[in-house]
Amino acid sequence: MLFPGTFLGVWNLLQISGRESIASISPAWLQAHGHAQVFGWVGSFILGIGFYSIPKLHDGAKTSFVAAWMCWTMWTVGAASRWAANVYLWHWRTLLPLSAALELAAFLIFFRAVSGHRTEGSREKRFAAWIWVVISASVGLLFVLVTNLAGCIYVSIRGTTPAFPHVFDQRFLILMAWGFLVPFVLGFSAKWMSVFLGLRPMRTNWLLSAVVINLVGIVFAVCGYISIGSLLFVAGAGLAVAALRMFEPAVNEPKTRGIHSSFPFFIRMAYLWLLAAAGLGVAASRWDTSGGIWGASRHALTVGFVSVMILSVGQRILPAFAGMRALWSTRLMSLALVLLTFGCTLRVSAEVLAYQNYANWAWKLLPPSALLELTALTLFAVNMLGTFVLQPAHAIKEPMVTRIAESTH
Numbered sequence: 187m188l189f190p191g192t193f194l195g196v197w198n199l200l201q202i203s204g205r206e207s208i209a210s211i212s213p214a215w216l217q218a219h220g221h222a223q224v225f226g227w228v229g230s231f232i233l234g235i236g237f238y239s240i241p242k243l244h245d246g247a248k249t250s251f252v253a254a255w256m257c258w259t260m261w262t263v264g265a266a267s268r269w270a271a272n273v274y275l276w277h278w279r280t281l282l283p284l285s286a287a288l289e290l291a292a293f294l295i296f297f298r299a300v301s302g303h304r305t306e307g308s309r310e311k312r313f314a315a316w317i318w319v320v321i322s323a324s325v326g327l328l329f330v331l332v333t334n335l336a337g338c339i340y341v342s343i344r345g346t347t348p349a350f351p352h353v354f355d356q357r358f359l360i361l362m363a364w365g366f367l368v369p370f371v372l373g374f375s376a377k378w379m380s381v382f383l384g385l386r387p388m389r390t391n392w393l394l395s396a397v398v399i400n401l402v403g404i405v406f407a408v409c410g411y412i413s414i415g416s417l418l419f420v421a422g423a424g425l426a427v428a429a430l431r432m433f434e435p436a437v438n439e440p441k442t443r444g445i446h447s448s449f450p451f452f453i454r455m456a457y458l459w460l461l462a463a464a465g466l467g468v469a470a471s472r473w474d475t476s477g478g479i480w481g482a483s484r485h486a487l488t489v490g491f492v493s494v495m496i497l498s499v500g501q502r503i504l505p506a507f508a509g510m511r512a513l514w515s516t517r518l519m520s521l522a523l524v525l526l527t528f529g530c531t532l533r534v535s536a537e538v539l540a541y542q543n544y545a546n547w548a549w550k551l552l553p554p555s556a557l558l559e560l561t562a563l564t565l566f567a568v569n570m571l572g573t574f575v576l577q578p579a580h581a582i583k584e585p586m587v588t589r590i591a592e593s594t595h
């Protein structure tokens with residue numbers, strides 16, 4: 187699911203830098219890229235981790251497996267048909283609402299399965315702070331999917347192309363980024379990061395306050411008060427970082443056995459990107475005249491924060507989740523992370539300079555930035571494939587298995 191969106195993103199960026207303008211690029215193609223990345227790639231990753239955390243699946247309960255496969259099929263068909271509708275315009279008036287309805291239905295199956303498991307848990311688990319944060323992210327995703335369905339129905343009846351109208355799309359993107367992606371990563375960070383990085387226990391009340399501030403920011407931004415909303419995103423992100431103690435010295439050894447030792451560095455790097463994305467959002471609400479500062483803020487968040495996090499945490503947990511395997515190559519892991527960070531830095535800085543007409547030479551930096559990011563994501567996929575295909579199952583020793591299982595459930 188990673189490749190269709192990434193290739194289209196690279197293609198779009200090559201076209202934009204070739205023409206030195208974003209205006210002549212089809213909004214339907216830009217949105218097809220964003221949708222494929224966020225729903226097709228990140229969304230599938232999150233649904234997969236969510237299903238994995240249901241103990242019943244480990245016990246082999248048939249109903250949970252059926253639900254997981256139904257969810258996966260509907261989600262994948264939904265994301266793929268959105269792609270076909272936006273890129274090939276193939277029966278788009280029918281496919282657009284159908285794809286959105288499939289994604290919503292898939293999510294409802296997921297939500298039912300996961301919430302059933304939660305209520306079976308102990309009282310203590312039910313009220314753990316990280317679960318509240320993940321619930322808020324799930325409700326955010328539900329809102330995103332309902333809004334997406336409404337937008338698709340509207341466009342299929344009234345639109346002349348499958349693209350959402352610009353203002354609607356901008357607010358939809360804010361809801362998606364700050365209402366779904368950010369709280370999901372914060373929730374899973376709250377669960378895992380103090381163990382993985384050896385940090386002191388998080389400040390729970392600060393984290394919950396950060397989530398509330400973020401929610402208020404979304405309400406302001408979606409209602410059109412974008413400057414106030416983006417200031418609140420900065421406050422929420424800053425408070426969340428402080429709550430997780432992300433930049434405080436570790437008190438225990440980080441858990442890097444079997445992965446590259448740069449893991450803690452890149453997790454912290456992802457959080458720096460979160461702060462940069464929030465800061466760029468404030469700058470965009472004041473000075474953006476071209477979509478360039480908004481684009482930079484969006485990619486600081488989606489590539490810098492979310493993708494760096496997936497490349498780090500994914501390579502930490504997926505090999506164990508998929509049959510207790512060891513990661514195929516720790517070198518490939520660090521190379522992918524270095525290239526992604528480098529590509530993202532180039533992209534975010536050059537996008538502001540080029541799109542805003544601050545520096546004409548910056549247009550030339552955009553194609554290499556896209557290729558660096560593409561290479562990084564390809565290396566990640568290759569490393570995962572090598573892990574699943576070439577590494578033997580059940581190779582991880584018992585203590586690590588227990589630790590990972592404990593930190594998941």
Ligand code: HEM
Pocket residue numbers: 192195196198199202208216217219220221223224228355359480481482484485488489492493555556559560
């Ligand atoms: C190889 C890496 C990538 C490249 C080259 C790329 C390129 C682009 C380009 C050219 C745009 C058009 C707007 C702009 O110029 O800023 C865009 C928009 C967008 N991208 Fe990316 N992108 C990449 C990775 C990602 C990832 C990993 C995600 C999400 C996880 C993502 C999410 C989005 C979203 C949500 C939009 C907005 C779409 C809309 O206007 O509705 N991108 N990207």
